[in-house]
Amino acid sequence: MSKIEEIVDALENKISKILHKQEVLKQTNAKLTDQLEKQQKELLSKQEEIASWAEKYETLKIANSMLGSDENKRETKLKINALIRDIDHCIGQISE
Numbered sequence: 001m002s003k004i005e006e007i008v009d010a011l012e013n014k015i016s017k018i019l020h021k022q023e024v025l026k027q028t029n030a031k032l033t034d035q036l037e038k039q040q041k042e043l044l045s046k047q048e049e050i051a052s053w054a055e056k057y058e059t060l061k062i063a064n065s066m067l068g069s070d071e072n073k074r075e076t077k078l079k080i081n082a083l084i085r086d087i088d089h090c091i092g093q094i095s096e
Contacts, residue, residue, distance in 0.1 A: 065076035 062076050062079060065073050
């Protein structure tokens with residue numbers, strides 16, 4: 001009978017260790033999930049910041065072209081033509 005008791009004790013011991021490891025893994029998983037969410041929010045924030053800076057850069061390029069800079073003149077002309085077409089389209093809709 002003592003042999004069976006030893007086997008049961010060993011099984012209980014192993015089960016206890018497994019349950020402890022499972023709990024540790026759950027805690028680690030929760031920490032990693034929180035870190036991932038934080039990093040994703042930070043990445044989104046950085047992407048929005050990059051988009052904002054890119055828009056400011058494009059505006060600055062156009063402003064420099066209008067001030068007489070030879071760089072980006074073609075882009076500025078295309079942008080102005082697109083704006084004129086939009087204005088013409090709006091005038092056409094108002095006239096109707």
